[in-house]
Amino acid sequence: MCFTPIEYTSDDVNSSIIDTKELDRGSKDGLTWTVTYSHQLALCHKLTDCAYLTWQFDFRKLKNEGSVDGFSGDIIVTYRKEKEKTAPIKFYVEFSNPQQEVVRRIGPSSDIKYSEKYPTCYITFDLHLTPYKLAYRNLPVDQAFLPSTPNTDGVLVVENRRMHINKTYLSVQSAFFQTMFTSNFMEKSMAEVPIGGVKYDEFARLLAIVSMKPVFPTDESVENLLALAERFLMPAIVCHVEHHLLTATHFDFFRLLSLADKHNLEKLTEKCIESLTTLGQISRNRHRPEYIHLSRDTKARILDHLTQA
Structure with missing residues (x-):
């Protein structure tokens, strides 16, 4: 089309x-x-x-x-x-x-x-x-799960889209799927396993990051990726997203600090706090929702850093 x-x-x-x-x-x-x-x-x-x-x-x-x-x-x-x-x-x-x-x-x-x-x-x-249209899209994120993908031995079905995966490899990446494919759940023996409560595009981007041909995070996908990484118990995804936010993002400082605080991204939190040099950098932005909703712990770390600078 x-x-x-x-x-x-x-x-x-x-x-x-x-x-x-x-x-x-x-x-x-x-x-x-x-x-x-x-x-x-x-x-x-x-x-x-x-x-x-x-x-x-x-x-x-x-x-x-x-x-x-x-x-x-x-x-x-x-x-x-x-x-x-x-x-x-x-x-x-x-x-x-x-x-x-x-x-x-x-x-x-x-x-x-x-x-x-x-x-x-x-x-x-x-x-x-x-x-x-997703049915006709052929971006790298879709190509990672085609029937022709080497060494696949399972199929996940998300929003009627079939994703061909390797169960062993996915189990290494995710404790959620390790339990699904190795415990006495009916999914262990199913030819096609439905995954509910998630959109195909978001789920495909999640698995594509740790596929044989990785598709890296973007600013537009990071928040969904972090939420899905928590649901599907995939800590490697969090590491990939944090690396993107440390090296390749377009987000401004306070949005980065907010994401780091919300998702416990310690390396990013530390880099943000260490970059602050004056109290004015905070006081001029105290009205921003990203700062207002920071945890008490992160605000205390900021104050401690600035008073010692």
Whole structure:
């Protein structure tokens, strides 16, 4: 099944580099979006004030009609300096949540501003997004569980999708499946084992991380992955997600700290706390929900670190 890609180019919009501003709002072929510019602290080699773009995509109507299950493709961002445009920045995105937030860090705020005299930025972006149906999708996450996959000896069925797996290998990765395949449960002898209470796309991404051809986490998948890793007792998934958040994420500092605190990601928690150098970095952001809902223990560790710095 072929779908027509959604192609869109935004207007060249200027924004103060220190303000939060809606840059664009649009809709095409059933996909709607709102784009916001903001600046936040980012956990780079040190805490750095960076420019962010946030897309809020919505395709609930298409999803409810059953015509589209998700989108994949590229977002290309360009910002303009005083005399020339910078090289385009390309971000690959893929999402099946009908209300999906996509956050991308563009760069340090000092690099984004138009000139020293005018602390504004001029940003444009292009969308190149192709709709898909899960039944016909053939992304790497789907290819990991085809009938042709070597050394498979079992089938899991999720939302009527058949996933070919190796029971022994999966049992090593998951205490949940180890119990299922080695204890006296009926699933042990079933040719096809149904897995309920989970979406195929989310579950496939979970198992694909530890498949023979790994498909690594993305910012859009990490929260689902952490929740499913807890349900299916897969600690290796938590390690993969934490590594992604430490090395490849676009999330801002306070969102990272919140995720680390919520899911007991000790390495990430430690890196976040150690990166703080002034009380002002906290006081200016005390209103943020991510900080407000931190555990008492993490807030105490932050205070202890800053008072000893």
